[in-house]
Amino acid sequence: MNDMTPAAAGHNNPPPYDPETVAALEQRVRDLADAGGAWLDLGKIEDEEQAGKLNDFLAQARQCAKQIEDARKTAKQPHMDAATAVDAKFKTLTGPLTTLGVKLKDMLGAFAAEKQRKLDEERRRAQEEARRAQEEADRLRREAEARNDVIAQAEAEERAKAAEKAAKAAEKPARAQIASATGGGRTMATRTTYRAEIKTDSDARRAFGWLLADPESRPALLAEMERLCTAARRRKDGPTEINGVTFIEQTTVA
Known part of the structure; x- marks a missing residue:
């Protein structure tokens, strides 16, 4: 006797991951979201006991996020391997x-x-x-x-x-x-392109002055300077002060 049970949706084109694994993770995320909503409803931590429990909850959320990331990598790896093999083969054709x-x-x-x-x-x-x-x-x-x-x-x-x-x-x-x-x-057709080259510290100072005075270059220059100064401050032996720079202190938990 033939089984007349209708086939599940997508049976001819299954998803590129394990549906059972994803379903279990989805349920875990829903549970954590519900519990996290209750913490948000609380609005404010009043004592050490609440702080400790919230710390534990965040640890559970981080653990769940790690499980999701591990599952994603596991599901993705075969496709990455296949893509790498495809790229390698076709590069042997385009390379020459x-x-x-x-x-x-x-x-x-x-x-x-x-x-x-x-x-x-x-x-x-x-x-x-x-x-x-x-x-x-x-x-x-x-x-x-x-x-x-x-x-x-x-x-x-x-x-x-x-x-x-x-x-x-x-x-x-x-x-x-x-x-x-x-x-x-x-x-x-011929075209002319340019590539900047700075050879000496003196040249660097003059170029810096020009960029600082140029309205189109100034925002990007300042953003890059802030990034470099922040990275220097975060180094293990980084400076606590840099002339012209104000370090904004921010306190977070980790």
Whole structure:
């Protein structure tokens, strides 16, 4: 005779953890939450006996939290192992391509750098030509004005406008680009990035002063300074005082 009992919900897609373990922990958390609510209703600890009992209750809560964390790690570990195995396998495929890409990109980078150098030279040459054209147009205009030659003045003004237009065009930065030969790849272009380096204590002090004065950098700088000073104070042999720093004392139980 076939068992006609309906299958439990999710039987075709079971959860990635032991439901019985989680159910037992859920019940324990509910019990602790109820008991903790009663303590919160009390509002204030009146005597040593209450303080001791609350201490014991917190120990139970910590123990339960540790049990939950241990159960989480146990349930998660097989999935982590599987994920690690998947990553390791696929990295054996992407690794060679990454290495190859770096080397080939270096080749393209060298080509683009030379192309950029030539573009920069052309730009400087165009700027110099535009400057000379402006100077020549200005000279011709002055000479035409001196002899009251209105036709020559008009011609000089036109030459000045053309020279100004050429000068503006020459000011635009040119970026070397490498287009796809087939249209299947994206166009690559040169770009300039910067990395800060501080070599001496004197440099560090000057950089610190600049960051402190910069409105956008100041909040992050102060936050990092507070973090470092707090860490220094908490060291076993840490300083009790740091010039310019106010340590805020907080009392908690642990």
